[in-house]
Amino acid sequence: MNIQKILIVRTCAVGDFILNLPALIALQQKEPGMRFTFVGNPSTLDLARDFVSVDAVHSIDLQPWARLFYEPLPDLDFDSAVVWMKDGAVADNLRESGIPNVVRGNPFPAFGHAADQLLRILSLPRPPLPDLWKVASNKVFLHTTSGSPQKNWPYFDGLMGRVTGACLLPRNLSLRELAQYLRQCRAFVGNDSGITHLAAYLGCPTVALFGPTDPRMWGPLGRRSRIIWKTRLEDISIDEVLEVIQCNEYLNRS
Numbered sequence: 001m002n003i004q005k006i007l008i009v010r011t012c013a014v015g016d017f018i019l020n021l022p023a024l025i026a027l028q029q030k031e032p033g034m035r036f037t038f039v040g041n042p043s044t045l046d047l048a049r050d051f052v053s054v055d056a057v058h059s060i061d062l063q064p065w066a067r068l069f070y071e072p073l074p075d076l077d078f079d080s081a082v083v084w085m086k087d088g089a090v091a092d093n094l095r096e097s098g099i100p101n102v103v104r105g106n107p108f109p110a111f112g113h114a115a116d117q118l119l120r121i122l123s124l125p126r127p128p129l130p131d132l133w134k135v136a137s138n139k140v141f142l143h144t145t146s147g148s149p150q151k152n153w154p155y156f157d158g159l160m161g162r163v164t165g166a167c168l169l170p171r172n173l174s175l176r177e178l179a180q181y182l183r184q185c186r187a188f189v190g191n192d193s194g195i196t197h198l199a200a201y202l203g204c205p206t207v208a209l210f211g212p213t214d215p216r217m218w219g220p221l222g223r224r225s226r227i228i229w230k231t232r233l234e235d236i237s238i239d240e241v242l243e244v245i246q247c248n249e250y251l252n253r254s
Helices: 014-030 042-050 065-069 089-096 114-122 156-160 175-184 194-202 238-253
Strands: 005-010 035-040 054-059 080-084 102-105 140-143 166-168 187-191 206-210 225-229
Touching (some): 014 042, 080 089, 080 114, 102 114, 140 156, 156 238, 187 194, 194 206
Parallel strands (some): 005 080, 140 166, 187 206, 206 225
16 A cells, blocks of 8 residues: 555544544554645644644635535545544545545544554554653643643642742643643643643653543553542642652653
8 A cells, every 4th residue: 555645534622633643653654655634623733743744734614624524525636534533424525525545433432542442443553652852941831721620630739839840831822832842841740631641642751630531541641641540639639749740750860
C-alpha cells in the first residue's frame, strides 16, 4: 500500500484528539511519505502539525465539508480516509465521493484504553511515546479547570502555596503555543482535561487528578505521567500530590 494523501475526519475535544495521536503517528510511520488533511475543529486539529505531516486543516462546520453529513463531494483527491465517528453518514458519503479506501470506527471503546481503540480500528501497534520535554524553567504549571466542574480538584489554592515555582497556566494561547510552555516547565498538575493530556503526551512530568472518569480507559498517556485516582476528588490530599511531584522530579534527575 502506498498512501500519499489521507483525509482524517474527527470532531472532538482536545483530550480526545491527543488520544488519537498514537494512531496518527503509527500511520505516518507505516507510510513515511503520507500527508494528512484534517476535517473537524481546526483549533484542536492544528496541533497535529507538531506530530505528523499536515497539508491542511478544515472546519467541518464550513462548506464544502459540512455537506458530507448529507451528500458526497465531487473532486476529492485522496488515496484513503479515516472517519472516527459513531454515525456512518460521513464515511458513506466519502465512499460515494470516490475515495477508494474509507475506514470508519467508533472512537469510544467497549474495553481497554481509548487510544488503543483507534489503533485497533487501523490494525496498527501503539508507537513509542514521544519525548519532547526540554526543561528550561523552574515553573510548575497548575491547570485548575476542565470541561466539567465535577472533574475539578478543590485544593489547588493550597497546593500553590506549597510548591516552589508554582504558577497558573497561561491563558489565551493556541494549543501549539501552549505546548511550547509545557515542554519547558519543571512539572504540571492538572485535572482530567485536554491540557493535562497534552502535557503528559509531550513528556512533561505530569500529575493527573482523576475522580469520576476511569483513567484505565481515558487517562493521559506520557513517559512521565502519573495518575492519582479516587472516586471522590476531594479525597485526594495535597500531600499525595506533592509526593508524586517530587517522585517525578527525582526520576528525571537520574
